[in-house]
Amino acid sequence: MDDGVKKKVLFCATIDYHFKAFHLPYLKWFKDQGWEVHVAAAGELKLPFVDKKFNIPVQRSPFNKMNIKAYKEFKKIIGDNSYSIIHCHTPMGGVLTRLASKNARKQGTKVIYTVHGFHFCKGAPLINWLLYYPIEKVLSSYTDCLITINKEDYLLATTHRFKAKSIKLVHGVGVNIDNFKPVVQSExxxxxxxxxxxxxxxxxxxxxxxxxxxxxxxxxxxxxxIKDEVKNARLLLAGDGPLLNKCKEIARALDVNDRIDFLGYRSDIENLLKISDVSVASSLREGLPVNIMEAMSSGLPVIATINRGHSELIDNEQNGYVIPAKSSKNFALRILEVYKSKELCKKLGLAGLNKMKNYSISKVILELKDIYSVYMGEDTNETQSKYNRSYI
Incomplete structure (x- = not known):
């Protein structure tokens, strides 16, 4: 490529909101380096730091026929542009992009794929291993750098000999510690x-x-x-989704509907964390959950179910508790412990806050910069080795 022509990077995912939620700092970083930034995903969001955006009909289900059309569109976009780097995210975004990039890689394009949590993992259903494992194993051959965001996925990819040219581990997508931070009691x-x-x-x-x-x-x-023992307890649930009405029915059946605020979609999560006493999380599977990182950065203790993402962030009895996913009784007992001791609550929250120093956006930008720079023609093998050794 001529020196006078800007190099191009393409970011791909299933849906464009993924970039608004998690990756704007990294789009900006490429712009600051003088690169032309393209994004391809489903949706019509206007994203900052983007020179060109493509609305591709990617579907989450691998069985949806629209993904054939999406693959063809990815292939045309990649064929029409001389991308130096393609960075793909999300399972179907990663599958379709890497398949569509095969010819481009022969011309020198480097393909990076960030795993936000393999669907096959410890405790995952057998069907997940039968379906997703062979797909990811095969497609690793079409990957120049496979980025994992938790240790379990990193070890899985390395011990199962995934064939990506490089396998790296970073501290997630980063948390904005300027927005998510503790507040004094008066505030x-x-x-x-x-x-x-x-x-x-x-x-x-x-x-x-x-x-x-x-x-x-x-x-x-x-x-x-705990409703009878903790009469001032309230559960704040932000978000929408297919099981919202079902959860409202369960709340009414258990006579706690007046203790739960179903908040719907909220854009003020940082304020909701600032007013809260404890962060709770009940998911069965996580890669490295941003909601937990934001809560810890806000100085809250965390009570969460056991999974690889939660266990990566929560050191049991140090900055919170991890509980078996089906044990509401044990979960309730841990809530009572935190409720009864402000000193314990403060201690757990402070430990979590200190841990988040390694998960800040500024830290993750440095880690990704070391990876990107290898494919931008800069020699940063030494710095890459340094940060990997410090994390593993």
Whole structure:
């Protein structure tokens, strides 16, 4: 490529909101390096730091016929542009992009794929291993760099000999520690008042789509077990999804509907965390959950179910608790422990806050810069080795 022509990078995913939620700092970083930034995903969101955006009909289900059309569109876009780097995210975004990039790789394009959590993992259903494992194993051969965001996925990819030319581990997508941070008590109470809550309310917060994996039913059952002992307990559930109405029915059946605020989609998560006393999380499967990182960065103790993502972030009894996913009784007991001791609550929250220093956006940008620079023609093998050794 001539020196006078900007190099191009293409970011791909299933849906464009993925980039708005998690990757704007990295789009900006490429712009700051003088690169032309393209994005391809389903949706019509206007994204900053993007020179060209393609609306591709990617579907989450691997069996949806629209993905054939999406593959053809990815292939045309990649064929029409001389991308130096393609960075793909999400399972179907990763599958379709890597298949569509085969010819481009022969011309020198480098393909990076970030795994936000393999669907096959410890405890995953057999069908996940039968379907997703062979797909990811084969497609690793079409990957120059496979990025994992938790240790379990990193070890799985390395011990199962995935054939990506390089396998790296980074601290997730990063958390904005300038927005998500603790507040003094006076500010907390002022924010509570503005949002309709009392100073002495015991607020438990969870932000997630209402679906089977997020498992909000467990939180509702746990609240029902402590409702008589903790009369000021309230559960704040932000998000929408297919199981929202079902969860409302469960709340009514357990007579806790007046203790739960179903908040719907919210754009003020940082304020909801600032007014809360504890972060709760009930999902069955996570890669490295941003909602938990944001809660820890806000100085909250976390009570969560056991899975690879939660266990990566939560050191049991140090900065929170991890509980078996089907044990509402044990979950409720841990809530009571935190409720009864402000000192414990403060201790757990401070430990989590300290841990988040390694997960800040500024830290992750440095880690990704080391990876990107290898494919931008810069020699940063030494710095890559340094950060990998510090994490593994």
């Amino acid at each position: 907390k109470f002022s924010l509570r008042e503005s949002l309709g809550y009392k100073p002495d309310d015991f607020l438990m917060f969870y932000a997630a789509e209402f679906n089977k994996n997020k498992n909000q039913k467990l939180l509702i059952e746990s609240l029902a077990l």
